[in-house]
Each structure stands twice: as structure tokens, then as C-alpha cells.
Amino acid sequence: xxxxxxxxxxxxxxxxxxxxxxxxxxxxxxxxxxxxxxxxxxxxxxxxxxxxxxxxxxxxxxxxxxxxxxxxxxxxxxxxxxxxxxxxxxxxxxxxxxxxxxxxxxxxxxxxxxxxxxxxxxxxxxxxxxxxxxxxxxxxxxxx
Amino acid sequence: xxxxxxxxxxxxxxxxxxxxxxxxxxxxxxxxxxxxxxxxxxxxxxxxxxxxxxxxxxxxxxxxxxxxxxxxxxxxxxxxxxxxxxxxxxxxxxxxxxxxxxxxxxxxxxxxxxxxxxxxxxxxxxxxxxxxxxxxxxxxxxxxxxxxxxxxxxxxxxxxxxxxxxxxxxxxxxxxxxxxxxxxxxxxxxxxxxxxxxxxxxxxxxxxxxxxxxxxxxxxxxxxxxxxxxxxxxxxxxxxxxxxxxxxxxxxxxxxxxxxxxxxxxxxxxxxxxxxxxxxxxxxxxxxxxxxxxxxxxxxxxxxxxxxxxxxxxxxxxxxxxxxxxxxxxxxxxxxxxxxxxxxxxxxxxxxxxxxxxxxxxxxxxxxxxxxxxxxxxxxxxxxxxxxxxxxxxxxxxxxxxxxxxxxxxxxxxxxxxxxxxxxxxxxxxxxxxxxxxxxxxxxxxxxxxxxxxxxxxxxxxxxxxxxxxxxxxxxxxxxxxxxxxxxxxxxxxxxxxxxxxxxxxxxxxxxxx
Numbered sequence: 001x002x003x004x005x006x007x008x009x010x011x012x013x014x015x016x017x018x019x020x021x022x023x024x025x026x027x028x029x030x031x032x033x034x035x036x037x038x039x040x041x042x043x044x045x046x047x048x049x050x051x052x053x054x055x056x057x058x059x060x061x062x063x064x065x066x067x068x069x070x071x072x073x074x075x076x077x078x079x080x081x082x083x084x085x086x087x088x089x090x091x092x093x094x095x096x097x098x099x100x101x102x103x104x105x106x107x108x109x110x111x112x113x114x115x116x117x118x119x120x121x122x123x124x125x126x127x128x129x130x131x132x133x134x135x136x137x138x139x140x141x142x143x144x
Numbered sequence: 145x146x147x148x149x150x151x152x153x154x155x156x157x158x159x160x161x162x163x164x165x166x167x168x169x170x171x172x173x174x175x176x177x178x179x180x181x182x183x184x185x186x187x188x189x190x191x192x193x194x195x196x197x198x199x200x201x202x203x204x205x206x207x208x209x210x211x212x213x214x215x216x217x218x219x220x221x222x223x224x225x226x227x228x229x230x231x232x233x234x235x236x237x238x239x240x241x242x243x244x245x246x247x248x249x250x251x252x253x254x255x256x257x258x259x260x261x262x263x264x265x266x267x268x269x270x271x272x273x274x275x276x277x278x279x280x281x282x283x284x285x286x287x288x289x290x291x292x293x294x295x296x297x298x299x300x301x302x303x304x305x306x307x308x309x310x311x312x313x314x315x316x317x318x319x320x321x322x323x324x325x326x327x328x329x330x331x332x333x334x335x336x337x338x339x340x341x342x343x344x345x346x347x348x349x350x351x352x353x354x355x356x357x358x359x360x361x362x363x364x365x366x367x368x369x370x371x372x373x374x375x376x377x378x379x380x381x382x383x384x385x386x387x388x389x390x391x392x393x394x395x396x397x398x399x400x401x402x403x404x405x406x407x408x409x410x411x412x413x414x415x416x417x418x419x420x421x422x423x424x425x426x427x428x429x430x431x432x433x434x435x436x437x438x439x440x441x442x443x444x445x446x447x448x449x450x451x452x453x454x455x456x457x458x459x460x461x462x463x464x465x466x467x468x469x470x471x472x473x474x475x476x477x478x479x480x481x482x483x484x485x486x487x488x489x490x491x492x493x494x495x496x497x498x499x500x501x502x503x504x505x506x507x508x509x510x511x512x513x514x515x516x517x518x519x520x521x522x523x524x525x526x527x528x529x530x531x532x533x534x535x536x537x538x539x540x541x542x543x544x545x546x547x548x549x550x551x552x553x554x555x556x557x558x559x560x561x562x563x564x565x566x567x568x569x570x571x572x573x574x575x576x577x578x579x580x581x582x583x584x585x586x587x588x589x590x591x592x593x594x595x596x597x598x599x600x601x602x603x604x605x606x607x608x609x610x611x612x613x614x615x616x617x618x619x620x621x622x623x624x625x626x627x628x629x630x631x632x633x634x635x636x637x638x639x640x641x642x643x644x645x646x647x648x649x650x651x652x653x654x655x656x657x658x
Contacts, residue, residue, distance in 0.1 A: 043234055043246030046403060047253055048395045049573045052245050053473040057310030059243040091243030100239065 003108035004032045008098050008128065011070045014113030018143040019074060022111040023083065025141075031108065032084040035075055036101050037066045041091035063089050095131035102138050109139040172372050172606045179603060180611035183618075190618040199446060202621045203453045206463050209628045210288035213295050216635060217642065221290035221487050227649070228484040235656045236481070247485045250474040254467055254486065256402045257570030258493050260563040262350075262459030264409075264556070265358045265538035267501040269613065271511070272528050272536055274451030275520055276427070277434020279502040281452025286494030289462030290487040295631050298483030298638045299323060300468030301476060314472020315574070316465035316627045317343075317581045323634045336581070339465060339626040342619065343578035344593075346466070349612075349619035350458060351571020352597060353604025355564035357612045358538045360605040362560040365539050366553055376605030380598040382565070387572050387594045395569050402566045405559045406497065412555075413500035416548040420507045427506045454617065457624070459498055460490040464620055465627035469574045478654075480641045505544040510535070572597050 007022040009015045019035065026033050039062055047055070066089040078085045090097045102110050112129050129142045191200045214221065230236060231247045270278040296316065303322040304314025317336040324332025360375040385391040417424060435452075438444035461467055467489065471482045505511070512521045512530040521530040528536065535543045538560060545552040572594065579593040580586075604612055648654045 039243065041243050043237065043242070044248050046256070046399045047245065047249050048392070048399045049253060049257075049470065049473065049570060050392070051396070052250065052253055053311050055243075055245045056312075056475045060310065062243070090240075092239065097239075097242075 003029070004034055004105050006034045006036055006098060006102045006105065006107045006110045008094065008110070008112040009035050009037055009071065009074055011074065012113065012115070014115050014143070018111050018113040021141070021143045023078065023081070025111070026083045027081065032086070033078070034086045034088060034101065034105060034107065035071055036088045036090070036098060037070050038094040038097045039066060039089065039091045040094060042093070059091070094128045095135055098132060099136045102136065107138055109141060110136055111141045111143060114142050114144050175373070175603055175606040176608050176611065179607045183611065183615040187614040187618045190621050200450060202625070203450055205628065206457050206621070206624055207285065207288065207453055209463055209631065210285070210292045213291035213631070213635065214288055217291055217294065217639065220294055221287060224484050224487065228488050230656070231481055231485050232488065236654065238657055245474045247481065250471060250482065251485050251488060252403060253399070254470040255489055255492060256399060256566050257466070257470055258459065258461050258489060259402070259406050259497060260567035261355055261358045261538065261560065262455065263493065263497045264501060264541050264560060264563065266455045266459050267498045268505060268540040269537050270451040270455035271502055271505050272531065272540055274448040275434045275511070275529060276430040276502070276506045277436070277445060277448030278452040278455070279431045279499060280435035281449045282456045282498055282502065283495050285453045285456035286460060286490045286498070289456060289460050289490040289494065292463035292631070293460070293467055293490055294483040294487040295635055295638050296463065296465055296468040296627065297471040297486035298480050298641060299631070299634055300472035301474065301479035301482045302637070302641070304472040312473050313577055313580070315469030315577055316630060317578060318472070319468070319634060320626070320630045323630070323637065327633065327637070329633055335626050335630060339623060340578035340582045342622040342626060343465065344575050345619035346464070346623050347571040347575025347578070347597065348600040350616035351574065352568055352600050353607070353612050354616040355567050356601045356604035357607065359561050359564040362538045362542065362557045365542055366557045372606040373602055376602030379565070379605065380601040383568055383572065383601060384594070384598045386569060387597070388591065398562060398566045398569065402562055405562055408555070409559055410497060410500055412545065412549065412552065413504050416504050416545065417507065419548060423507045424503070427503055430506055456494050456498070458617060458620060460493040461620070462490045463624045463628055463631070465623050466574050469577050470570070478645055480645045483638070501541055505540060508544045508547040510540055510544050568601070
């Protein structure tokens with residue numbers, strides 16, 4: 001195994017195509033796969049008092065759900081194909097977090113789908129793929 | 145002071161009785177009369193003066209405490225100011241903790257509970273009674289109050305209760321109990337119970353009735369007079385649907401609009417000040433003159449001081465203990481960081497926003513000056529300064545803003561209603577925390593409190609300003625009596641936390657992530 005590939009994954013059809021693509025690349029290069037799910041989160045939004053009080057419990061719940069409902073089904077069976085797979089779920093800005101994971105894990109590339117769940121918000125605020133292309137520390141492959 | 149307050153109350157009551165047709169407002173009148181007579185003794189007790197003076201002891205109590213905290217922590221409000229800003233910006237936030245409540249969110253939520261009618265109506269009341277000089281004391285009290293807030297919020301986080309489901313409850317009732325136990329001090333439990341009782345009264349008073357009352361005043365100012373209980377019922381139904389019905393969307397929409405309303409308010413005030421830039425120097429002159437000399441207001445410079453300090457405490461709640469409840473829900477590794485962040489609240493709330501209101505009222509010439517002597521003219525009863533159109537409270541602020549921007553009364557009406565609403569929701573939370581501390585957590589006990597809370601909205605909207613403001617002040621200040629005793633006895637613990645944190649910050653153990 002020479003290096004690691006980070007895949008951004010949110011269970012959308014586009015993310016599934018990205019994961020397939022990454023799997024082939026990993027098999028071809030003998031790389032490890034890091035399947036990362038990022039929960040969009042800004043520290044500058046406004047919360048009510050109840051939301052603040054429940055935040056910690058809710059965060060744990062959301063992380064558990066991401067792991068169970070999104071990442072686990074995606075990676076089941078991948079190990080049998082001869083790839084080492086890790087899963088990561090984090091809160092934050094999607095592009096920034098993927099770039100950070102790639103940097104921290106010394107990954108060789110990042111692979112994402114072209115569109116995530118919402119087309120409209122990415123039109124307004126720029127897509128994850130677009131921001132990653134600007135900010136990533138390693139090569140980025142965008143899968144259509 | 146004491147007699148003044150009573151005169152104001154009686155005058156307002158008298159005006160309400162004589163000025164309106166008996167049939168139309170008889171419900172309001174009855175509510176008012178019963179309310180004024182049943183709360184009078186409590187108000188008198190809290191606002192009694194030092195023997196031989198007209199200086200209410202409670203005001204001295206708050207100011208002395210804020211001064212002691214300021215000195216004890218070595219002017220922490222200036223020393224830690226830069227670090228507080230860095231914390232709010234997220235410079236010290238561990239990216240692995242993303243998804244938890246950030247310092248910015250904690251500050252914004254705590255502010256939306258305190259920025260409210262105190263900043264709009266309370267300041268107008270202070271200036272209407274104490275003259276422009278009250279502004280000086282308001283600013284000073286705001287600056288000193290930063291140290292009180294720092295102390296109470298650090299303790300609030302340090303001694304909160306954490307439950308297995310991940311939720312937390314904290315506030316003065318918890319640090320009075322647990323902190324006193326830790327230091328081997330007696331009476332902690334008794335003080336905690338007293339605080340909780342006062343907190344519930346404060347939630348019904350300043351956190352509820354005053355808000356409903358002034359929201360009604362602002363609405364009638366725009367659409368014309370109608371009985372207050374109608375506004376009260378409308379507000380009560382909306383608050384009920386949020387706190388009992390769990391209609392969280394209303395609360396969260398408010399929480400998102402309120403910060404923008406606050407910014408809009410400050411920007412508008414700044415524009416008005418810029419339009420009258422030639423009078424800014426004069427306005428500050430009035431403020432300084434009035435702070436130290438007798439410019440014709442009731443009670444002279446001391447009257448200005450009392451009003452300034454009172455309104456500041458009412459507006460930023462420093463030393464009252466409510467902020468400690470708000471901040472304790474935030475999860476941080478270092479309790480002291482919540483203290484640092486919270487010391488920005490009195491600065492934003494009082495030193496910036498309240499001062500804006502004061503300057504706009506002064507600069508737009510709302511207060512009537514005697515052309516010959518240059519002193520302010522007093523109303524009949526000699527307790528308040530005459531205003532151009534006889535406005536008081538929120539109506540005075542509204543008139544001042546509308547003098548420059550025709551139609552601003554509509555924007556202000558919306559702002560006041562939203563501020564009032566978000567403050568009510570905040571205080572329903574504080575009150576509920578005190579209530580569950582006393583009676584235990586449980587659906588039925590919580591429902592009883594929430595229903596009572598809604599009933600007081602109607603009473604607050606129906607009663608007239610004088611008795612409501614007296615009771616609101618008295619209830620909120622009584623929280624400060626108990627809370628500050630606790631702060632004095634527990635402040636060495638805060639000092640230890642502070643020294644330890646500062647040492648680790650200097651050594652580089654605590655460092656920036658960004």
C-alpha cells in the first residue's frame with residue numbers, strides 16, 4: 001500500500017459514483033481508502049437556548065447516525081475486495097474538512113462527486129467540488 | 145428615591161384612571177390596581193434607601209460588587225478583552241470539537257436574551273428621570289459590570305449539573321449549592337433556594353411583564369390606543385405555543401432575526417448621530433455636566449447616577465445571575481473561557497447599544513430645556529423631565545428616532561416586539577431552570593410554571609408602566625442580592641481558574657488552532 005485516497009461521501013448518486021471510482025483507483029494503486037462524511041456546520045449560526053442545551057447530545061446522535069446509516073452501508077463488502085477502508089465523520093465546512101483530513105492523513109488525492117445533495121445551494125454559495133479545487137493540498141478528482 | 149418611585153407610580157395610576165372611559169379599560173384598571181397594591185411592599189423593601197439619604201442600597205450593592213470584582217481580577221475586562229475576541233472568532237477552538245456550540249453562538253444567544261427593551265425603553269426611562277447625565281453612569285456601570293459577568297459565568301459553567309442524556313443545567317442555584325459545599329461553607333442550599341424564588345419572580349417581572357407592557361405601549365403608539373389585555377393575550381398565546389406547544393420554529397426564527405434587528409438599530413442610530421454630527425460634542429457635554437452637576441433634574445447628579453446604574457443593571461443583567469444560567473449550557477473544556485466571552489455582553493449591550501439610544505434621544509432634542517436658565521423642565525409632580533410630546537419609555541425612543549427617519553416608529557415597533565418576545569423566551573428558560581431546581585424536573589411541574597408565565601404576560605400588558613417597572617426592577621435586583629453574596633464567597637475559585645489558565649496560555653500549552 002503506497003498511500004491513501006480520501007473520498008467525500010454523502011450517499012447521493014454522485015457520491016456513489018465517486019466511491020466506485022475511488023475503489024478502482026485504490027485497487028489499481030494499492031492505496032488505502034478513507035471514506036469521509038462531513039456534516040455541514042457553521043460556528044456562526046444562531047441557536048436558541050434549548051438548542052444549545054441539547055447540542056452535545058444531538059451532535060453525538062448525528063455522528064452515530066452518519067456512521068450507521070451513511071458510512072457503514074457504503075463500505076460493507078469493500079474490505080473483501082482487498083482494500084483497507086477507514087471511515088471518518090466530522091462536522092464543519094465540507095471542502096475545508098476534506099482538505100484537512102487529506103493533510104492530516106497525508107493522503108495522495110481527494111475524490112468527490114460533482115454534485116452533492118443540493119444543486120441550488122451550491123449555485124448560490126459555490127460547490128464543494130469547486131472550493132476543493134481551489135483549496136485542497138493534494139490532487140482532486142471530480143467524478144461527474 | 146423611594147418616594148419618587150411611588151409618586152411616579154401613583155401619577156401613572158391616577159392618569160390611567162382619570163384619562164380613559166371607565167367601561168373601555170376597566171379590566172386594565174382592575175389588574176393595575178390589584179397589581180400595584182399587592183407588590184408595593186416588595187418594591188419598597190428592595191428600593192429602600194441608606195438611612196438619611198435618597199440612595200437605594202441595592203444600587204450601591206451592585207456597583208460595589210462590580211468594582212470589587214474589577215479590582216480583584218486586576219481589571220479583567222481590559223486585560224482579557226483581546227483574548228475574548230479571539231475566543232469568539234474561534235481562534236482557540238479545536239476543529240475536532242466542531243459541531244459543539246461555539247463561543248460565538250453562546251455569546252449571540254446570551255445577547256439576544258439581554259439586548260431588548262432595556263436598551264430601548266429602559267434607557268429612555270433613565271434619561272427621562274435622570275437627564276443626560278444618567279448616560280455617563282450607565283456607561284460606567286456597563287464597564288464595571290463586565291467583571292461581574294465574567295465571575296458569574298465562569299462559576300455557572302464550572303458547577304453545572306450534567307445529565308446522562310448529555311443535557312446540562314447550571315446557574316447560581318447550582319454554584320451556590322455545589323461551590324459552597326466544596327469550600328465547606330454553610331447556607332449554600334438556603335441561598336440557592338432564595339435565588340430560585342427571586343429568579344422566578346424576575347422571570348415574571350423584568351423578563352415578562354415589563355416586556356409585554358412596553359411592547360403594548362409601542363403597538364398603541366403606532367396603531368392607536370386599545371386595551372392592554374388584548375396585546376397580552378396575543379403574546380401569551382404565541383409564547384404558549386412555543387414553550388408549551390413546542391413550536392420551536394417560532395423561537396428559532398426569532399433567534400435568527402433578533403441579531404439583525406440589533407444591528408439595524410445600531411446602524412440607524414449611528415446614521416442619526418452622523419446627520420447631527422455638529423451636536424455630538426454638545427451631547428457629550430450634556431452627559432458629563434449632568435453626571436456631576438445639578439442640571440435641574442429631580443434628585444440632581446445623584447438622581448442621574450441612580451437612574452444610570454439601575455438601568456444598566458436592568459439592561460445587561462451583570463451580577464443578576466441570569467447569564468450564568470444561559471452560559472452554563474455550553475460545553476467547554478475550560479469554564480473560564482465562557483467567563484471571558486461573557487464579559488463582552490455588558491460592553492455590547494450597555495456601553496454600545498444603550499449609549500446609542502441615549503445619544504439619539506439627547507441629540508434630537510426630546511428633552512425640554514428652560515430657555516432662560518438652560519435647565520431641564522420637570523413635569524407636574526417634579527419626578528420626570530418634560531419631553532417634547534410628553535413621551536415616556538419606549539415612546540420617547542420612538543419619537544427620537546422618528547424625528548430623523550419618518551416611519552422609523554414602524555421599524556422600531558417590529559424590533560420592540562421581537563426583542564420583547566426573545567427576552568420573554570429567554571427568561572421563561574431561566575425561570576424554568578429555577579423552578580425545576582425547586583420542584584424537580586417533570587412534565588407537570590414544568591407545565592405549571594409555563595402556564596403561570598403566560599398569565600403574567602397578560603397582567604404585564606394590562607398594567608400601567610409605573611407599577612410594572614417597579615416590580616420588574618425589584619424582582620431582578622433581588623436575584624442580585626443572593627447571587628452576589630455567592631460570588632464574593634466563590635471568587636477565589638474563579639481566581640484560581642484564571643491564574644491556571646493564564647499560566648498555560650503564556651506557556652503555550654493553550655494555543656491557537658487557526
